[in-house]
Amino acid sequence: MVVSLKDIAARAGVSLATVSNVVNGYRPVGEQTRRRVQRAIDELGYSPNLSARHLRRGRTGLIALAVPELNNPYFAELAEVAIRQAAELGYTLLMENTAADRATELALLRDAQRHPIDGLILSPVRVGRAEVLARTADTPLVLIGEGVYDVPHDHIAIDNVAASRTAVAHLIALGRRRIAFIGASPGDDRHSAQLRLRGYREALSAAGLPAYPQLVAPTERFGRRDGRRAMAGLLALDEPPDAVLGYNDLVAIGALRALTEAGRRAPDDVALIGIDDIEEGRFSSPTLSTVAPDKDEIGRLAVRRLVARIEGGEVPDPFTVQTPFVLVPRESTGPAGGG
Template sequence: MAVSLKDIARRAGVSQATVSNVVNGYRPVGEATRAKVQQAIDELGYTPNLSARHLRRGRTGIIALAIPELNNPYFAELADAAIRTATRRGYTLLLDYTDGDRDKELLVADGFRSQIIDGLILSAVHLDRADIMTRTSETPMVLVGEAIYGAPYDHIVIDNLAASHAAVRHLVALGRRRIAFIGAHIEANRAPSLLRLRGYTEALSAAGLPFDPELTVTTSGFRRGDGAAGMRELLRLPQPPDAVFAFNDLIALGAIRALYEHGLRVPEDVAVIGIDDVEEGRFSIPTLTTISPDKEMIGRLAVEKLLDRVEGRPTNPPTELQPPFRLVIRESAPAA
């Protein structure tokens, strides 16, 4: 026989309205009362019918996270955090894959799955503010990543300039003077690459080091092979670099592989630092020094902000939120 809210209220010695508030998270409930209700729920084996609850409110209980890459560990870790947060809130998270394709991103942003999702978290690569401003879908949306700024949507993004400054400052503190950047993109307006390159040049200037365009390598992608190819290009210079700041950890790991193939030592000959703090960098040889964004917070904030919009709770106007990052010093660029 199905357990009802009335059964729980009788067992806990509280009103049915109080049980409803606990189960649905409508209003704050005192810890002692919440504990009594939760004990009754556990004893009676009550399981809420989430599908029915969402349907009663005119929702599906499904949200989507659209990402540009499936084989990039950064997005896998971000998705993991988002899925766990959505589950805690009683929602199912659908993973959508755009392959960084502009047409697919436009399709997703403009409500391609609006009949089955209550809201969208979008990590775009090619879209800009103008694309988002012409969006016709009314499905709530939260933006993640660096591609779009100034749109009227909540936006979760790390401070790329500050992160790049921190990486280059660390290399300068190690006494490195020919610091290269791998990961400038062939599309000059790609915001993440542009911001990290700008941070790199600003940090060089602040350290009194000249900007040498030969030390900036343009790549077509942001994977290990792109990093290896970029490093080989740098090693052909009359004066190769003594340090590398990579657009992300995958490029950094590819660069380390190319240095190994050329008989060079990391960090003795060339220090290497990346951004993302993917798990692979903690087990590479050498382990990878990196800028670590708080991916757990990024995923959690994205889901929480989206569900605030979906559920119509009083919220502030759309805002840009910047989760923190930290420099994680490992073997590829150890402390001086």
């Protein structure tokens, strides 16, 4: 039997308008009345026809999340959160892999309607402020990550300088003095790689330690192979590092592999820490110390903000939100610890 809003109104003893307000979230409804309506919904097994609702509003009910690497666990874990949040708000989330390709990112910015979506969440890598400002598409846009700043769109990010500074301060507190950074990348000084390199240098400076140029290892990308290759180069130095901050956990895990292949151990010979807190780091041997961004908050906030823009509710002006992070010490920098 198909359950209608009229059936729910009869069961709850309220008006059809009240039921509609509860189901659609249009207007505030008293808590006792809302509970009575929700109880009727549960008892009757009502399931809203989301497709019909979106069509009535001139929408598709689809939003997209575009990330540079689907095979990067950080983005996969972030996507899981975003998918759940979208479903809770009555939307279906589509995934787009840009492969950090400039043409693909530009195409999404210029013509999000090439897919029938109501809004776009984008993690840009190859486009910058100028390209975002030149955007003419009116599809709501939320930016995540650190590629673009100072644009009239919502932007969700962590404080990369502070996160990197926290990681290096942890290594310094353990008595490490020749600390390397793997993952330097030329380009915009506001890209996450440059921001994390800046935090690394700031932490060394604050501790009165030199920033040796030979201990800053550039990488082409930010994966396991890159970390492994860069770590092998650092170990070949006449004076190798006694600690390493990887641009992200994948880089640090690759560096950990290079240590093993060279007959070295973490943390005995080299302490290792990354950034991102991907699940893989909790099962590496040794487990990987990391700086953990609040991926749940990033994913939820990005979707909520996008849906608010789509539905035209009361939304503050576009803003940049810096979500929190925490240091998670594990075995790669010292005794077992952290989750």
